[in-house]
Amino acid sequence: MKRFLLLVVTTISFSLSAQDILMQNGIFNQCSPGFFYDSGGEFGNAGNDENFTLTLCPDSPGFQAQLNFTQFALQANQDFLTIYNGPDATYDEIGVFTAVSSPGTITASLTEINPGGQPNPDGCLTIVYTSNDSGPSAGWIAEISCFEPCQSIDAVLVSSTPAANAEDVIRICQGEEITFEGDGVFSSDATGATYEWDFGDGTNGTGQVVSKTYNNEGIYIVNLTVSDDNPAGCSSSNFINQFIHVSTDPDFTGTQAADSTICYGDSTDITGQVEGVTFAIDCANGGVQANLGSQGGQTYSSELELDCFLGQTITNASQLESVCLVMEHTYIGDLEIIIISPSGQQVTLHNQTGGGTFVGDPIISDGTGPGTGWEYCFSMSGTQQLSAGPTIPGGTPTPGNSVDPAAGPYLPVGNFNSFVGSTINGTWTLFIEDHLNIDDGTIFTWSLNFDESLLESDFAFTPMISSEAWDADPTITNTTGNVITVAPPNEGLYCYTYRVTDDFGCEYTEEVCINVLPEIVTEAPSNLFVCDTGMPPYIFDLEVNTATVLASSTIPGDMIVTYHNSFGDASGDIGAITGTNAYSGTDGETIYIRVEYQNSGCHEVLPFTLNVAGQPDINDVPDLVLCDDPSNDGFEEFDLSVQTLGILGTQAATDFNVTYHLSFADADGDTGELPLDYTNTINPQPIYVRVESAGDSNCYNATANPLFNLVVVPRDDASFTVTPNCNGATVTLTGLPGGTFTFNPAPTDGAVIDPNTGEVTGGTPGATYTIEYTTNGTCPSINAQTFDVIDVDDASFTM
Template sequence: MKKVLLLFGLAFPFLLKAQQDQIDYTSANDGATFSTCAGFIIDSGGQGGPGYSDNEDITITFCPPDPANDEIFIQFNLFNLDAVGGSADSMFVYDGDNTGAPLIGSYVDNELEGIVLAASATNPTGCITIRFVSDASGGGRFTAAVTCVAPCTPPIVDAIVSGIAGDSIPACLDVPLDFLNNGSYSPSGFNIVSYEWDFQDGSAPVAQENATHTFTEPGYYTPRLVVVDENGCESMNSTGLRVYVAPRPSFEGFPTDTTICLGQSISIEATPETYGNTWNGFPNSSTIADGCVDDEQYGIAQVHTLELGGYIPGATLTDISDLQSVCIEIEHSFIGDFVLQVQCATGQTVTLHQQGGGSANLGEPVQADNVDCDDPSTIGVGYNYCFTPTATQTWVDVAVGGASIPAGDYAPVGNLNDLIGCPLNDVWTIIFTDNWAADDGVIFGFSINVNPALLAENITIDVVVPEHQDSSYWTSSYPWGSISDNNNLFQGTPDQVGQYTLNYEVIDNFGCINDTSLVVNVEEPPVVQALDDILVCNTTGTDVVQLGATVTANGFSNLVYEWTSPDNLDNPNIINPNATVTGEETFTITVYPQGAPQCYSDDQMTVTVAIPENFGFDSDFFVCPGDEEFLFAADSLALESFEWISGGSVIGTNFSNYLPAGEYQASLVDSSGCTNDTLFIIDTQDKIILNDFSLVCDDTLFMFGNQGVTTGVWSVLDDLDVTFIDENDLNTNAVYEGMGTVGFVYSEDVCNDSDTTYVDFNRYPWTEARDSVLCRGSVYYVEALHLEQNETYSWDNGYEAQATNIDEPGEYTVTVSNSCGSYSHTILVDFILCDLEVPNVFTPNGDDLNDFFQLKEYDGLENFEIAILNRWGNVIRVYTSPDFKWDGTNEAGEELGEGVYFYNVKTETWNGEILEKHGFVQLIRE
C-alpha cells in the first residue's frame, strides 16, 4: 500500500530553515541509518551530475531524532527513473527501520514525483527504509527532502474589517482600515502563536494579530490572515473577506482654471451626476514580497500562494482552455536543477519545469553565486513566462547553453489537464524546489489567469455621486460670490485683482469624500499698443504695409484681435495684418479675451504712403580732360533738406553746386518726409591713348586703350575692309583678312577726343612638299608650296630657292621665313629597284668566275619566288629568297647537263609594287 500525503497540507512546516545534511545514495552509504530532520537525499550522480549509475542496489534508513515527538516526512521533489530495459529501475519503501518491515510500496518511472512519505501510526521506530535498484542500462535522477513535524490539525482562521464581516466590504482610497482577528482558533487545543496578514495588493505581509492597512489603488481585494499554532500547524482556510476599494470620481467635465477681467462676472456650474467612475477587473496575480531563492535549503519546497475569488460559487475548472495561463516573473541562473510546480487547493499538482535545460538562464540573473536578498545589486532582471494549454515548446526545448530563455508562452512538462476539478474561489500555490546550491534567483510574482466568463458577474466597482445638495457642494465662499440652493452653481463678480481658489467636494455612494478645485485669476484687461506711425515712400503712391502692435496679456490667453478698415487688410483678426494703403489712413486695433468683448483696450496707428522727390540727374558723371569740376543745377525742389556728403562729411547744402571729381552721396528729405539717397562718382575722363600694335601675325587684333574713356567709336583709315566685334567698345576685337598696314582711329564726341594707331598685318609663314619614291637612277625635282606671306626659302641641301633637285634617298627639309618667324617642313625621298637583272650564261666550274645563276641586286624585295625549268617545262629548282644562288644542280644535288634552261620570277618591292620576269639562261661547264 502507498501512503501519500499531499504537499499542500505540509508545505509550510517544511520551510523552517536549518543546516541540511546531504545524503548521497552511493555504495558508501549502503546499509546506513540517518537520524535527521533536515536532510537532502540525492542520487549518486550528485548535484548537477548526470544521474545515478547502472547496476546500483543501495538501502538507507531514515529515522527521526526524537521518535516520541517528531514524525519524519520524505518528499520526492524529483523522481524520474529509467523505465526501459530488462527490468525497470525501482525504489522500494518500507514502514520501519529495515527491509523486513511492511512494504509501503514499490515505485517506478515518475510515480513518487511530488509525493510525501511518512511512517504509519503503528510503526514504533518512526523510521522509513528505502531500497533503490537500477538495471544494467539507462539512467535517471531523484532527489528528496527529509523533514520532521509534529502531526497537526490546521487551525481555523476568521477575521473582520473595521467591524464588518463578509464578502462585500466597501473602502475608500487612502483611508486606513482596521483588519481584526475574529476568533481564530486551533481545533486540536493548541494556542495560536503567530498571525500574518497578506493584503494581496503587493505590500509586504504584516505579522500582527490586528493590523491597519491603507489601499492606494482601487480594485477588488481578498485579504488573507494566516495563523500558526504552537504545534507549528498553519491555517489553510480563506478569511472570505472581499474588499471593494472605490476609484476616485472622474470629475470629467469639471470646469477648469480660468482668467477674467476685473469687473467681469463668472458663472461656474458643477455637474456631479457626470463624475461617476468604474473599476473593472479581478485579482489573479500576486506580487511576492519574499521570493528570493537562496542556496541554504536545496531540496526544500518554497511555496507562494494566491487566493482567487469572484467566480461563480462552487465553480471548478472543467475545461483546460478556461485556464488561460499560469505566469511567473522570475530570474534564475541555471535551470537544469530546479523543479517548478503549480497546485490548487485540492492538492492537484502539475509540474511546469523539472530540471533539464542545463546552464540556460531565466531573465537576466546576476551570475555571481548567492543572491543576497537584502542587496538589490545581487538581484537580476526578471522576465515574465506563461505556461498555457496551447504552447508547444517547453523551456528545455528552447534552452541554448548559458543564454537566457526569452519571455513568452511555453508548455509545461506535465499535463495541465491534471488541474481539471480544481476549485476557482480558493488558494492556488506556486512550488519552487532548487536541487543545487550553485545557482539562485528571485521570483517577483505570479498569476493564475482564468476565463473571465466564469466570473459570477463582470466585477466592477461603480462610483456614483448623488445630486443631493449634501452630497456635492462648493466649499469656498467669497463676499462677491454666491452659491445656488443645490450647491452646484457658483456665481459672482470679483471686485479686486487676484487669484481665487474654488473648492468642490463630493461624497460618493461608498461614502468616500473627494474634492477638486479650480482657480479664477482676476486680472486687469489686456493692454495693446499699436506700432508707431509709418511713413512709406513709394513712387507709385500705393504700398502694402504690415501693421503691428505689442500686447500685455495680463494672464489672459485666447485673445481676440480686431483691426478697423478691414476692407484694406488681408486678415483683420491677427496682430500683424498687411494693409494696402494709398495716401494716408489711420487704423485702430482692439484686443480682448475671447468671449469677453467688454474687457478690452485699443490703440491707433497712421500709415502714410508718399511719392518721394527725384534728383533729376544720373548717378555717375565724368569731366573731360582738362576740366576740373562738374556743375550740378536743377529746378527748384520742395525739399526740407539737402546735403552733399563726401568721405562721411557734409560739404554743401545747396542742390546746385560745383563738385570736383570724386565719390559722393547726395541726400535729400522732401516736404513729405521721404528721403532719397544716391551714391555716385564724378570722374575725369582720361585722354584717349591707344596702345601701339606694330605687327600682328594673324587676322584678328584685340584692341584696347586707357580705361578712363566711357564712350566712343572705332574707324579705319584708307577705307580698308576691317570688321569690329563691337565698334563702340574701346576694348574689342578687330578682324582684317588682308596683309599690310592699317590705321585704326578711336574717337568720342563728348569731349571731342581721338587717337590713331597703325598696325602691320602679316601671316605666319607656312609651306609643304610631297614625299616621293623613284626608281634608281632618277632625279626628283621637288618644289615647296608657295604662299603670299613666305619671303625666303632654304633647303638643307644648300639650295636657297623654292625648288631643288634630289638624286639620293633621305630626308630633306625646306624652311620658309618672314617678319612673323619661320616654318620648316621635312619630306622623305627614296629610290627603289624597278627591274630584275640576271645573267644569261653561267659556268659552274669552280673557278669563282660566274659560277652561279643569281640576281645582280635584290635589296628591297619581298615575297620572292623563282622557278627554274628544263626545255620540256619541268620545274627542277624553286627558290623563295632573293639572295638565291643556282649552281646547276637539281633538288637532289645532281649536276645537270649543259644547255638552255628557263626561269620565271615573281616578287614585290617594299612599297607594294609587283615585279615579274621571264627568260632563259645557258649552262656551260667548260
C-alpha cells in the first residue's frame, strides 16, 4: 500500500506533468519518457468502483507502445488490470493481472498475438482497470516508452581489392593486403549505421572500408555485420561468407642436385621439381575419448563441432551416410547410445540389447586400462542392428564374443529421418548411458560422415603452378626442361634459384647449393731408376714421387697420396701398395699414383715407370764458345744447361740429373757442382760431366776427361786514324783489315766514302763527319772517328 496519502493530495498538481499519465478514460499518444500511474497518482491508492479504459499509442509511425511496470499491487481477484494489443478492448488480450502478479514489461506487437487475432499496425496498447467497492489497492507505477522495431538490414560486400574470381573467392599471396568495402541494404534508413568485420582469423575491423593483411596460408571466411542506431540493437542477420584463399607454400621435394659436392672441374645436374600443396579444412574430426565406467546409471557425452556446411540443413536421411565409433565394452546389453544434432533432434543408435556380447576387444572391469577399440559404423544402409550382428572370438585378456565390425554398417535403432530439418553446422553430441554396474568400456573416437556433395567446395584448394624456371647463371652450361647442368669454374659454394609462380600470382623460390672442392694441383712424377746389379730384387723408393707430385700444391696437407699397381685400382681406390719406401719392382713396370683431396673421392691418377738400367750414357758435345765483351778480358758467363739435352741424347731428361764440374774427382764424387750460369776462370776452361739416375744417385756415369771446354774468343781490333783535308779525309787502318767503312750518320751534302779504304771525298769545308769501321772476323767489333773537313783559305785581296 502506498503511503503519505496527504502528501499526494497536496503535491499532485506539481508532480504530474505532460509526460505522466494517470489511469482514466482516454487516448494518449506519447513516446517521450514518463510514468503511467493508477488514478491515485504517484503516492495515492487506486480508487474503488473504477472502470477505466485508457489507450496508449506511439506518437511516431512504426513505433510500438511499451510499459514497464516497476510496482504493482491490487486486491487479489477483486481488482483487475487487463491489457489488450490494440487501440481498443476488442483486440487480442495480452493478459489479466491482479494481486502482485506484475505485468512486467509489455510491448505492443504490430501483428496478431493470438491465432485468428487482429494485427495492430499502430502499435497501441489498451488498458482496462476495474475495481470493487471495498478496500483500496495500492495501484501501480509503470515507465512509458516506445519500442522501435528493427528494420530489415542486409550486409553487402560492395567490392574488394583484389576482386573475387569467377567462383567468388578472393585469392591472395601470404602477406598480401585486401581492401574490403561494405554497405547495408536498409528497409528504413542508414542513419547512424556501423560496420563490423570479422576477418575469419580471430581479428576484426570497423568501418565501411577496411584493409586486412593475411600472413599465413589457409582459408578464411570474412563476414560483415551492419547495425543501425536503434537502441534495441538491430543488426543484419545475413552472412556474406566471403571466402579468402591464401596461397600455400609449394612442395619443392625433388628440387635437388644430383651431387651436392663435386670435384673441381666437374659438372652436375640440378633438377627443379615443384607441386602445389592442398589446403583443406577437416570438417569431421572425431570426438574425444570417453571412458565408460562400471557404475550403473552413469552418462557420458562427447561433442563434435562442424563448421563446413554453411547454411546447410539435412533434407534427406541419406545425407548422413554414417556415424562411426571406435569403442570397446564388455556388455552391450547395458549401453544406450544416442546421437544429438545441433538443432536438438536425436536418434538412438543402440538401446540396451545384445546381452553379454562384447564390442571391440575389452578388458573386463579390472581397472587396468582400456582394451582395444574396434570401429563400428551405423547407417540407414545397414540391414541389421548392432545387437543382432555376427560375433567373432575376442582376444585377450578377456575371452568372449565380440560383434564383428566387418559385418557393418549396422542399422541404428532410430531413424536418421529424425534429423531432417536440422542444421549441419554446430555442435553434435554423442550421448552414452551405461545402465548396469560392473562392466566398463571406452569410446575412443567417433565421426560423422556426410554426403560429400554437401561440403562447401571452397573449403579446400590447391594452387596450380603456372610457371617454373631456373634463374640465369653464367655457370649453367645446359638446360633441358627443368634440369640444368652446372659447371662452376672455381672452388667454393655455388647456389642456384628455382623460381615458380602459381595461379594465385604468388612467387616462390627454392635455392639449391653445391660445393666445389679445391683443385688438385700436381706435377708429373719422375720415372725411377735403379742400377742393374744383375742380382734381383730391385728395390725402389716410390715415396720420392710424393714430394714431386705435390710440389706445386698450395694445400699438400689435404692431399692423400697412395700408390697402386693398376689404373683401375688407383681409380677405384683399392689395392694400395704397402711398403712404398722399399718396393720390389721390375724393369718397365708402371706404378700409378692416386692423389685424393680429403677422402672426397676427387682424385687424379698419374703413372710413372720403374727402370732397371746400367750406367747412363754421356754423349759428346761441342765446346761452348763466346765472344769476349769490349773489355777483351777473356772472361764471360756461360749457360751450361744448353749442353744437357745433347749430353743425354735419347735418354729422357726427367729421368736423369746432369751436373757440371771442374774435375773428374768432383764429378765422380758428386761434389763441387757448378751453377748452370757459370763464368769461366781460365780461358779455355775444361768441364767434366756427371749423369745420374733421378731415382738412384748411385747409378751414375762421370767423364774421366773434360767433355767440353768453355772458350772466350777475343774481339777484333777495329782501330784506325783519320787525317782531314780540304776535300774530306784519308784513313790509316791500324786494326784488322778486311772490314767495311761507312758514314754514321750518312751525310746529305754529296760527300762519299770508300768502304774499303775509308777515304772521304767531296766533303764540305768545315763540315763534321763520323766514320765507322766494322771488322768481319769471328768476333766483329765497331770503331768510330769524327773529323771536320779543313776550311779553304781566303785568297781575296784589295788593290
